[in-house]
Amino acid sequence: MSRASGGRPRVFVARRIPDEGLTRVLAETDADLWTDALPPPRDELLRRVRGVDGVLSLLTDRVDDELLDAAGPQLRVVSNFAVGFDNIDVPACTRRGIPVGNTPGVLTETTADFAFALLMAAVRRIPEGHDYVRAGHWKTWGPMLLLGPDVHHATLGIVGFGRIGKEMAKRAHGFDMTVLVHDAYPPSAEEQAALGVTAVSQDELFARSDMISLHVNLTPDTRHLIDAAALARMKPTAVLVNTSRGPVVDQVALADALRRGVIAAAALDVTDPEPMSPDDPLLALPTCLVVPHIASATHATRGKMAQMAAANLLAGLRGERLPTPVNPEVYDRSRAG
Numbered sequence: 163m164s165r166a167s168g169g170r171p172r173v174f175v176a177r178r179i180p181d182e183g184l185t186r187v188l189a190e191t192d193a194d195l196w197t198d199a200l201p202p203p204r205d206e207l208l209r210r211v212r213g214v215d216g217v218l219s220l221l222t223d224r225v226d227d228e229l230l231d232a233a234g235p236q237l238r239v240v241s242n243f244a245v246g247f248d249n250i251d252v253p254a255c256t257r258r259g260i261p262v263g264n265t266p267g268v269l270t271e272t273t274a275d276f277a278f279a280l281l282m283a284a285v286r287r288i289p290e291g292h293d294y295v296r297a298g299h300w301k302t303w304g305p306m307l308l309l310g311p312d313v314h315h316a317t318l319g320i321v322g323f324g325r326i327g328k329e330m331a332k333r334a335h336g337f338d339m340t341v342l343v344h345d346a347y348p349p350s351a352e353e354q355a356a357l358g359v360t361a362v363s364q365d366e367l368f369a370r371s372d373m374i375s376l377h378v379n380l381t382p383d384t385r386h387l388i389d390a391a392a393l394a395r396m397k398p399t400a401v402l403v404n405t406s407r408g409p410v411v412d413q414v415a416l417a418d419a420l421r422r423g424v425i426a427a428a429a430l431d432v433t434d435p436e437p438m439s440p441d442d443p444l445l446a447l448p449t450c451l452v453v454p455h456i457a458s459a460t461h462a463t464r465g466k467m468a469q470m471a472a473a474n475l476l477a478g479l480r481g482e483r484l485p486t487p488v489n490p491e492v493y494d495r496s497r498a499g
Contacts, residue, residue: 183468239478263474274329319371408434
């Protein structure tokens with residue numbers, strides 16, 4: 163077991179996180195904190211994790227066999243400051259008996275708020291209006307200026323009806339929207355009635371929806387779920403919102419669809435890759451709103467995420483079960499061993 167002087171475990175924290183969690187980590191461990199605004203380069207990350215007992219990672223840090231080998235056999239926990247964990251090779255960690263933690267639940271409502279804000283901004287062409295004013299084009303009120311569709315009484319299609327999808331539906335009901343949903347595990351008829359939604363096939367959702375919001379996990383089945391064929395099935399007036407994961411959307415196909423008017427607009431909180439290149443074709447299109455992965459960016463939510471990430475890290479260092487483990491089977495494995 164690798165221990166610093168005084169018996170405190172050694173950990174690497176891959177970026178500065180809110181004090182609600184960071185203060186505990188610094189108080190209870192010998193922490194090597196990466197303080198730069200950008201994530202550690204790969205070679206530096208591999209160097210910094212050597213001999214540590216725990217790693218507090220972000221989505222920008224790939225945790226795979228190479229990193230686990232670099233850290234060494236004493237590594238006892240990986241705590242990810244995120245709900246998603248597609249940056250982590252979870253099976254590799256499980257094979258080594260290393261629990262992986264994430265921060266689920268706390269950003270559900272915050273992310274739904276932001277997804278609906280993106281929807282409103284794209285549908286009502288708010289970024290275009292802002293650019294129009296800043297460019298000095300606003301000369302008078304015009305009856306045909308920057309017209310867009312109504313949100314109220316429109317049809318919203320929600321792809322992925324988990325916690326965030328359900329919160330998105332609640333917000334849609336405030337605008338008297340018709341809500342269609344599609345999920346690999348569709349809600350029961352009773353749940354649909356209680357939530358005021360209708361479960362439909364993916365093709366029907368694409369064809370009927372005025373606005374489509376994506377809330378799926380990134381898996382091999384959902385990578386490029388929105389491709390040229392999917393976009394072609396949507397209305398030419400449709401608006402696409404993505405707050406899930408960037409690779410869910412084929413961005414080349416999306417740029418082409420927006421240029422040709424296959425759909426009307428898109429709003430992306432996530433891209434592939436992240437960060438998006440400044441010369442990406444989507445950024446040249448006034449009908450595409452792109453923001454830098456900030457759906458959970460509120461003081462309260464990021465503070466709660468920091469608390470959860472710290473709690474997972476410290477529990478793992480103590481040999482206790484993580485409060486929110488991604489791979490709970492690691493505990494069954496250890497008992498069986």
